[in-house]
Amino acid sequence: MKLGAIPENPLDLAALATGLAPTPLLDTIVALLLARSVMVGVRLGVFEALADGPYTAAEVADRCGTHPQATDRLLSALAGAGYLRRVKYGFGLAPVARRWLLKGSAHSLYDAILLQFVDARLIEQTERFVRTGEAAHLHEALGADEWDVYQRGMRSGANIAAAELARRLPVPPGARDLLDIGGSHGQYSVALCRRHPDLRAVVLDLPQAVAAAAPILAREGMGDRVTHWAADAREADLGECSYDVILIFNLIHHFDAAANRDLFVRCARALRPGGMLAVGDMIRPDGPGASGQLDALVDLYFAVTSAAGSYTYGEVSGWQAQAGLRPRKPMRLLAGPGAGVQIAIKP
Numbered sequence: 001m002k003l004g005a006i007p008e009n010p011l012d013l014a015a016l017a018t019g020l021a022p023t024p025l026l027d028t029i030v031a032l033l034l035a036r037s038v039m040v041g042v043r044l045g046v047f048e049a050l051a052d053g054p055y056t057a058a059e060v061a062d063r064c065g066t067h068p069q070a071t072d073r074l075l076s077a078l079a080g081a082g083y084l085r086r087v088k089y090g091f092g093l094a095p096v097a098r099r100w101l102l103k104g105s106a107h108s109l110y111d112a113i114l115l116q117f118v119d120a121r122l123i124e125q126t127e128r129f130v131r132t133g134e135a136a137h138l139h140e141a142l143g144a145d146e147w148d149v150y151q152r153g154m155r156s157g158a159n160i161a162a163a164e165l166a167r168r169l170p171v172p173p174g175a176r177d178l179l180d181i182g183g184s185h186g187q188y189s190v191a192l193c194r195r196h197p198d199l200r201a202v203v204l205d206l207p208q209a210v211a212a213a214a215p216i217l218a219r220e221g222m223g224d225r226v227t228h229w230a231a232d233a234r235e236a237d238l239g240e241c242s243y244d245v246i247l248i249f250n251l252i253h254h255f256d257a258a259a260n261r262d263l264f265v266r267c268a269r270a271l272r273p274g275g276m277l278a279v280g281d282m283i284r285p286d287g288p289g290a291s292g293q294l295d296a297l298v299d300l301y302f303a304v305t306s307a308a309g310s311y312t313y314g315e316v317s318g319w320q321a322q323a324g325l326r327p328r329k330p331m332r333l334l335a336g337p338g339a340g341v342q343i344a345i346k347p
Contacts, residue, residue, distance in 0.1 A: 001337040002293045003031065035116070037077045038101075042113040046074065047093060047101045050084070054092035107159060115153025118146055122305050135307035138254075139206065147212040154250070155185035155216050161336040165280070166191035168331060170343070172274055175199055175244035179270065181233050181263070182251030184213040188280075189247070190220045199245075204229045204236060234259055238270035246271060249280040253302040253310050260311075261319050268323035271346040277325055280333075280341040284310040294338045313342055320344035 005026045007013040015021035041047055049055065049063040057072035064071065075091045078084045083097045093102075100109045125136040142150055165188060178201040180189040189201035205213065207230040214228060229236075233251065246267045252260050267277050282298045285291050291299070299310040317327035325344035332340045 004293075033077070034081055035120075037074060037081065038083060039113055039116055039120075041074060041078055041083070042101055042110060043117070046071075046078070047083075047097050048103060050091060050093050051098075051102055051104075054087045054090045056090035059090065109156050109159070111149070111152035111156035112154075115149055115156075118142070118149060118153075119301075123301065126300070126304050129304045135303065136305050137307065138305040139208075142208075147208050151184055151209060151212040151216060155187055155213075158185065158187040161280075161333050161339060162187050162191040164333055164335045165341070166195045169278060169341070170276070171196055171199070172244055172276055175275075177243045178202070178245040178247065179204060179238065179243045179267075180247045180249075181205075181267070182248060182254075184209040186213065186217040186220070186222075186226050186228070188249055189226050190217070190222055192245075193222060193225050200224070201226045202229050203227070204231055204233060206230070206232060233263060236266075238266045240269050241272045242270050244272055244275045246275070246277045247280070248277070252279060252281055252316070253308055254306040256308050257311075257315070257319075260316075261322060264319045264323040264325075268320075268325050268346060271325075273346055275346045277320060277344045277346075278341050279316050279320070279343075280339065281316075282310050282338045283316075283330075283340040283342075284312050286312045286314055298338060313340065316342040317344065 005016060005021060005023050007016055012021065016023075044066055045064045046060060049060045053060075055063070057075050058068045060066075060075060061068040061071040075084060078097075079086050079091060083094055083101070084091045085094050099105060099107050101113065102108060103110045122136045122138060122141060129135055169192065171192065175196065176198055178189060178192060178199055180186065180201055180203040182205055183189055183203040184205045186201070186203045189203055193199045193201055203213075203217070203226065205228070210228045210230040217226060217228065220226070234255070248263070248267070252263075255263065264277070271277060282295070282302075284295055284299055295310070303309045313330045317330075320327045320342065321344070325346055327342065327344040330340050330342050
């Protein structure tokens with residue numbers, strides 16, 4: 001999947017075909033304006049104000065406590081971008097906004113969009129990273145009040161693939177115990193435990209993450225079936241033959257190769273015979289020039305924010321094999337562009 005210039009009329013199409021369209025400006029200032037407009041619309045409650053609309057700009061401003069004329073400019077920009085639709089007497093929500101940006105939607109990315117204000121601050125460090133090689137270190141950069149935003153945002157993003165993962169992950173027959181490493185909010189564990197009634201899960205994450213994620217997990221009403229364990233995955237003793245399933249989702253991009261190899265060895269030791277290690281993340285394609293726009297930009301983002309990056313299926317399966325596990329064919333997630341799962345089984 002790729003973000004780019006989309007022609008709106010024959011002249012635009014001709015300009016793109018002949019190379020006359022100033023695509024660098026579209027990729028920079030226009031993309032920045034679009035991103036900030038959606039982010040601000042979410043933060044100010046514009047989309048929530050229109051949930052039972054349509055309404056005029058003045059009515060939206062009254063509901064949001066914002067300036068009427070300035071609100072009209074924002075609503076017009078969001079309509080131009082396809083997030084709102086104009087009607088004779090004001091603005092209404094477009095389907096994309098109703099599906100993804102309302103708090104109460106089953107597919108809501110509301111909190112994930114709010115997290116992007118933190119992302120934007122960290123992305124500002126890209127030039128510094130390229131000049132010096134020094135990363136922003138996301139988890140160390142979060143303020144005390146941002147851990148809650150971070151956990152709610154990660155939980156919101158997990159909505160995209162949790163149902164597909166629970167449906168497709170080949171949980172071993174008779175599995176009872178699941179360890180979810182770096183799972184914070186526990187959404188993947190919750191989805192799997194609901195699909196497999198005999199399964200119970202422990203979610204291991206940093207103490208700061210657990211403190212912020214505990215209320216999120218509590219709202220799922222899973223009681224003792226999904227619980228937290230506050231620890232650092234790089235150091236925790238995972239035990240021996242204790243689990244039937246181990247998940248590591250959206251974590252390995254924070255660690256270098258040596259840390260991941262060590263983690264996989266401890267996971268292999270902690271699995272029971274026939275147990276499964278499932279590693280899910282944004283995957284970098286193999287081979288020079290194989291990465292597309294999304295893959296390459298995500299790899300850069302992870303490097304800027306964690307000093308590591310995304311990995312290939314070959315790298316992940318290689319670490320699994322070195323740990324004594326038997327890798328299976330990768331599973332690509334339809335609901336998460338660029339995301340996939342590398343599974344391995346303990347003999």
